[in-house]
Amino acid sequence: MVYPDYPHLQQRRHYDYINIYPWLTDCKRLKDVGCGEASIDVMLSQTTDIKKFFLYDLSEHFLDSVWWKMWQNANYKTKRLDIAHKKVYPKSDVTLMLGVSIYIPDNDMLCDLLCRLNTKRLILRDPCAYKKSIFIDKYSERLDAKYSAYYRTAGELEGIIKKAGYKIIHKATCYPKRIESEYKSRQYYYVCEVEK
Ligand SMILES: C[S@@+](CC[C@H](N)C(=O)[O-])C[C@H]1O[C@@H](n2cnc3c(N)ncnc32)[C@H](O)[C@@H]1O
DSSP: OOOOOOTTHHHHHHHHHHHHGGGGTTOOEEEEETOTTOHHHHHHHHHSOOOEEEEEESOHHHHHTTTTTSOTTOOEEEEEOOGGGOOOOOOEEEEEEESOGGGOOOHHHHHHHHHHSOEEEEEEEEEEESSSOEEEEEEETTTTEEEEEEEOBHHHHHHHHHHTTEEEEEEEEOSOGGGSOSSSEEEEEEEEEEOO
């Protein structure tokens, strides 16, 4: 299994990095829930003073590829698990959740997960549907597999983030339109902090 051949992947990584990096000042412990191949964490391990990375994903295969890419001195831990069902997360300064909420279609389950993240700051990136939420559950020729995901509208996603007790301190579109999805969605970044 290889990481899906999403269009414009390298350019998107570049924008991911420049969107996330400014929000990591003073971050010593970082979690990435649904990290995939941990491409962002690999870049961060080489360019920041983050002391500890906690990396979680459902895919053993993706996690297996992490060790030879992380910066040689990076202190990191990988764990294969279903993030929606992990009860206790270690404390972190920042948690990344990038392109993952769409795979947790149940709003209450997503809200519960956000509540349990045990983080000061949450950086969430998700593709949002334009007008109405879209549920997709069908065979994808591009992936050569069944694809199931729930694309919320930005309003619906923001409602869940707030219900989970976060304040959205920054919202931005992630990518220039030329490298956006050809489907009816737009990716947003949310930087959120726990409401005091
Ligand atoms: C679109 S990829 C994003 C990967 C990475 N965050 C990035 O931005 O490059 C979505 C990832 O979420 C993982 N994932 C989806 N549902 C999950 C779940 N319930 N628990 C853990 N990982 C999950 C998938 O295995 C996949 O690696």
